[in-house]
Amino acid sequence: MPCRSFLWSGVADVKNPDLEQIQVFLADHAQDDLVSWAHEQQVMEQFGVTCSEVDELIMQSGFLPARYQRNRxxxxxxxxxxxxxxxxxVVGCGGLGGYVIEELARLGVGHLRVIDPDIFEEHNLNRQLLATIDNLGTSKAAAALKRVQDINPAVGIDPRQVAVGFDNGIELLTGMDVVVDAIDNISGRLELAQLCSQLAIPLVHGSIAGWFGQVSCIKPGQGTMQKLYANRTADKGIESTFGNPSFTPAVVGSLQAAEVCKILLIQGELLDEGILTVDLLQMQFDTIPVS
Structure with a gap:
C-alpha cells in the first residue's frame, strides 16, 4: 500500500485499540532497537496508518526506523x-533547492513545503539534482514531490508552483520552523528575508556563482540580506556571468541543510554572525562580517 506522504496527520489520529496493537507489534519485531521498512509496511497495511504516524509511534516507543540507523x-x-x-x-527547487530538499528528506525532516514557479529546461541538466531528461518541461516543485516520495515516504511534501512574494508570502510561510533561500534573483531574496523577519522565522540563505558560493543563517530582525545587497545594481548576481557547474550547488546546498538541522535541533554554532564564503577553486572557506 502506498504511503500517504502528502498528508500530514499526527499519532493522535490512531485509535487506541490499534495503538496498543501497533506498539505490541513494534516491540515484537524490533531488532537492536531498529524497525525495518518491511515491518513498517506491515503496520501501514494492517492498520491503515501513514508512514509518518508509524515513524512517530516507533520513536515514541524508544525504537528507530532502520533507515535512520546511520544518524543515530x-x-x-x-x-x-x-x-x-x-x-x-524550501523556496526554489533548482540547483541549491534540489540538494537541500534531497538532504532534508533523507535526514527525516517531517514536512517540507517546496516552492518554485519554474519548469525544467535543458540548461538545468548540468547541475540540478531533480533535473532529468524525462522531467524537461515539467514543474520543479512536482519533481520534488515525486523524488521525496521515492526517498522517504514518511516526509509530508507540499509542492507549490508559485513564486513567493509580498502578495502570498504570509500564507506560504506561516507555520514554518525554518525557511531556506534557494532563489536565483536578488529582489526575490530581499522580499523573502523581509517576510521571514515579519513572521519571526529564521532564514538560511545560500547563493552560488561558478566556483564560489555563500551561506548565512539570518535571524529575524538581523537585516543581513538588506546589508548584503545594499549596493546592488542588477537583479541577478555574478552567477549570470560565471554560470554554475555541478559541484558548487551540491556543496552550498549541503551547508544550508546542515544549518537547518542545527536550527531544528538547537545544536552547534550557526552562521549568524556574517557570511560564510566558499571558494572551491582555491579550496578556501572564510566567514566575513556583514555591516
Whole structure:
C-alpha cells in the first residue's frame, strides 16, 4: 500500500485499540532497537496508518526506523522525532533547492513545503539534482514531490508552483520552523528575508556563482540580506556571468541543510554572525562580517 506522504496527520489520529496493537507489534519485531521498512509496511497495511504516524509511534516507543540507523551516533531518537515534527519551507527547487530538499528528506525532516514557479529546461541538466531528461518541461516543485516520495515516504511534501512574494508570502510561510533561500534573483531574496523577519522565522540563505558560493543563517530582525545587497545594481548576481557547474550547488546546498538541522535541533554554532564564503577553486572557506 502506498504511503500517504502528502498528508500530514499526527499519532493522535490512531485509535487506541490499534495503538496498543501497533506498539505490541513494534516491540515484537524490533531488532537492536531498529524497525525495518518491511515491518513498517506491515503496520501501514494492517492498520491503515501513514508512514509518518508509524515513524512517530516507533520513536515514541524508544525504537528507530532502520533507515535512520546511520544518524543515530549524531542524532538521538528524541532528536530524530523532533526532526519528524519539524516544518521547513524550501523556496526554489533548482540547483541549491534540489540538494537541500534531497538532504532534508533523507535526514527525516517531517514536512517540507517546496516552492518554485519554474519548469525544467535543458540548461538545468548540468547541475540540478531533480533535473532529468524525462522531467524537461515539467514543474520543479512536482519533481520534488515525486523524488521525496521515492526517498522517504514518511516526509509530508507540499509542492507549490508559485513564486513567493509580498502578495502570498504570509500564507506560504506561516507555520514554518525554518525557511531556506534557494532563489536565483536578488529582489526575490530581499522580499523573502523581509517576510521571514515579519513572521519571526529564521532564514538560511545560500547563493552560488561558478566556483564560489555563500551561506548565512539570518535571524529575524538581523537585516543581513538588506546589508548584503545594499549596493546592488542588477537583479541577478555574478552567477549570470560565471554560470554554475555541478559541484558548487551540491556543496552550498549541503551547508544550508546542515544549518537547518542545527536550527531544528538547537545544536552547534550557526552562521549568524556574517557570511560564510566558499571558494572551491582555491579550496578556501572564510566567514566575513556583514555591516
Amino acid at each position: 551516533h549524531m542524532i538521538s531518537i528524541s532528536q530524530q522525532l523532533q526532526l519528524l515534527k519539524s516544518r521547513v519551507a
